[in-house]
Amino acid sequence: MKSGNQTHASEFLLLGFSEKSEIQFMLFGLFLSIYLVSFTGNLLIILAICSDSRLHTPMYFFLANLSFADICFTSTTVPKMLVNIQTQSKTITYEGCLSQIFFFFVFGCLDNLLLTVMAYDRFVAICHPLHYSLIMNPQLCGLLALGSWCISVMGSLLETLTLLRLPFCTNMEISHFFCDLPEVLKLACSDTLINNIVVYFVTIVLGVFPLSGILFSYSQIFSSILRISSTADKYKAFSTCGSHLSVVCLFYGTSLGDYLSSAATTSSRTSLVASVMYAIVTPMLNPFIYSLRNGDMKGALGRLVPLSIRTITGLS
Numbered sequence: 001m002k003s004g005n006q007t008h009a010s011e012f013l014l015l016g017f018s019e020k021s022e023i024q025f026m027l028f029g030l031f032l033s034i035y036l037v038s039f040t041g042n043l044l045i046i047l048a049i050c051s052d053s054r055l056h057t058p059m060y061f062f063l064a065n066l067s068f069a070d071i072c073f074t075s076t077t078v079p080k081m082l083v084n085i086q087t088q089s090k091t092i093t094y095e096g097c098l099s100q101i102f103f104f105f106v107f108g109c110l111d112n113l114l115l116t117v118m119a120y121d122r123f124v125a126i127c128h129p130l131h132y133s134l135i136m137n138p139q140l141c142g143l144l145a146l147g148s149w150c151i152s153v154m155g156s157l158l159e160t161l162t163l164l165r166l167p168f169c170t171n172m173e174i175s176h177f178f179c180d181l182p183e184v185l186k187l188a189c190s191d192t193l194i195n196n197i198v199v200y201f202v203t204i205v206l207g208v209f210p211l212s213g214i215l216f217s218y219s220q221i222f223s224s225i226l227r228i229s230s231t232a233d234k235y236k237a238f239s240t241c242g243s244h245l246s247v248v249c250l251f252y253g254t255s256l257g258d259y260l261s262s263a264a265t266t267s268s269r270t271s272l273v274a275s276v277m278y279a280i281v282t283p284m285l286n287p288f289i290y291s292l293r294n295g296d297m298k299g300a301l302g303r304l305v306p307l308s309i310r311t312i313t314g315l316s
Helices: 021-051 058-087 094-127 129-135 138-161 181-185 193-226 231-264 268-292 295-315
Strands: 011-014 091-093
Touching: 011 058, 011 094, 021 058, 021 268, 021 295, 058 091, 058 094, 058 138, 058 268, 091 094, 094 129, 094 138, 094 181, 094 193, 094 231, 138 193, 181 193, 193 231, 231 268, 268 295
Parallel strands: none
Antiparallel strands: 011 091
16 A cells, blocks of 8 residues: 555455464354355245245335344345455455445334334234224335335435545554444545434434334334233234244344443454354344244245255256
8 A cells, every 4th residue: 555645545455253273264164154144044034924925915025124134134244245355355355345325224224123013013003903904004014114115225225325535544444243323424534524424313213213113113102002901912913013023122122232332442353252252143143033923924934944845856
């Protein structure tokens, strides 16, 4: 790299986890396994929902979108990390770094908004069951999904475009396994006030507001469940939102842990580990949560897997 400041960086260095080759070999195997499990699990969820007409309902429509978002979310960062470990290279181009930031925010925000929409779906199903099919009609479901995509893209564009104005210094080392926006902003040679304002704005609009909507929906859901006299009906009502609630707690618990660790300490290692939990591990666990806690999903997967095996065997 040239000495002195520069207005356009050619590449960044992703320091990742460790310099030791034996540890990198273990990390490669670990993250490759997690990625394959995450990709396969979410893909099976999508295929099961598409192939089983009994799952053509609003809840599973949003779940299919969530699984697709999770596949893209992990694919934004993990493949590049695996390539860098395998080739013993740490570089990522300036354009590649901006692309990572853009798509990481798109699919991260999309996860957040889809979880909010799914909470609203559960709210209507439990609090207004007689009007559920009328309220959650296909047109509204399509608009909610499309709106989530559009808002996520616009929010990510706002984050990424404001980054284009920044010049970067000669120290291009990012203490992370991907181009994390806060880490990239630390390398800027000019004032990042505008960027920080945009980050806080997007966080409030696409983070705090959706979380408030989820909390409100579940406050109404729990209030309705408590008014049910039958214990069996209470359990049935709660079981319809148990999987979603588990995913919400996992997603916000790990992402909040990432935020708090970044705010409480300057250690990039702590932030790195927290990011692994919410950006890689959580998308892997989501299919297991929905399949293990949902009888309809287990049945659909049970029918899909043998069919896939028979199809592959027939083709071979």
